[in-house]
Amino acid sequence: MNLPLLIKKNNALVDGNLPDRKVLANKLVNVLYSSYEREGNEFSITIPDLLRSLNMASDSGNNRKKIKEVIKFLQYPIELRDFEYKGKGIEWLSAPFLSRAKIEKGNSTLIHFRLDDELIAGLKQKEQYTIIDLNISNKFHSKYGIVIWEIYLRYKNQSRSGVPENWTYQTFTLEELNKKFGTKFKHNSKMLEGINRGLKEIKKITGKDIKVNFLSEKREFGFFWEKEKEIPKYLKTEKNFIAYIRKNKVNEDLYDDGKLCLSVSEKGRLYDKNTLQEYNKDDALVVWQKLYEKAKKGELSL
Known part of the structure; x- marks a missing residue:
């Protein structure tokens, strides 16, 4: 079953700014966030x-060195904004994404990660x-492409x-x-050069056509795109899809x-009709998510 590997990335992190915007x-961040979703803040x-x-x-050895260098960057503070913590609205937070990464003696191929506890409080808010x-995302080779792609996903409709x-x-x-890309451009023209490279990459990888204009009256860059087509109510959220x-x-x-022949029983449990085996809770969560994504793409007959 060739299905996408999806994460639900909290908008506080999507909106935040990494101290280093190298594409790696x-x-x-996305790969570690995927592990956090499955296993919690230590994995x-x-x-x-x-x-x-x-x-x-x-x-x-060169790729391992690159990984260790990027891990160090993720231990610098990351700016997050607009979430709640203990009933209070948080406008801005500066905290490291990773509070710890270590390799123990005797097993040099295994990295133990721990995400920052206070940061997790913001990331656990799954409403947005x-x-x-x-x-x-892993097909992108430029920081402009991957960052603008996540901006599109964040605001697409x-x-x-x-x-x-x-x-x-x-x-x-x-x-x-400049904060989002980790750049220090002083002139709009230089920023547009990087943005246009990113938009070409997005078009090549995803087929999505995003336009950019510098709005001189507001002194802002505007990213414009066509919305996705309206979908039925039962496809608007994964919760609605499962209930339907x-x-x-x-x-x-x-x-x-x-x-593999997936179905749902009278008790609402996913199972394989070929083996009559039901999925456990954790596996079912993953399969429901993947079925939902296939349904949104029109790949299921509903």
């Missing part, structure tokens, strides 16, 4: 597995998140005035974009590739 740093990953997750095929497919109903946009000042399936598709074939 951004990819590593371990072998170096070969980490390299594969980052699309770095060669387990060479951006769904990111790591298989797509926002309602905006002043543009046709099927279009939307998001604006940033030069200072804001449990109510309307009991014991029907949801996905069948000849080897």
Whole structure:
């Protein structure tokens, strides 16, 4: 079952600014966040597995060195904004993404990670998140491409005035974009050069056509794109999708590739009709998420 590897990245982290915007740093944040979603704020990953997750095929000394260098960057403070902690609104927080990364003697291929406790308080707020497919994000080779792609995913269907109903946009000042890209440009033209390289990469990888204009009257960069088409209510959230399936598709074939035939029982549990084996809670969460993404792409008959 060839399905995307998805993460629900909290918008506080999407909106935040990494101290180093090398594309590898951004990819590593996404991979570690994926592990956090499955295992909590402490977890371990072998170096070969980490390299594969980052699309770095060669387990060479040079690639291991790059990983360790990027890990150090993620231990510098990251700026996050607009979330709640213990009932109070947090406008701004500066904290390290990683509070610890270590390799113990006797097992030099295993890295033990711990994410910052206070940062996790913000990331646990799942009401506002951006769904990111790591298989797509890991194809980017420029920081401009991957950062603008996440901006698009964050705001892709926002309602905006002043543009046709099927279009939307998001604006940033030069200072804001310098923080997002880790650059120090003083002239708009230089920033536009980098942005346009990123937009070409996005078009090549995803097919999405994003336009950029410098809005001189506001002294802001505007990113414009066409909204995704309106989807049925039951596809607007994963929760709605699961409720719809449990109510309307009991014991029907949801996905069948000849080897695996997924269905949902009268009790609302996912199972394989070929083996009659039910999925446990953790596995079911992953499969539901992947079925939801396939449904949104029109790859399931509902």
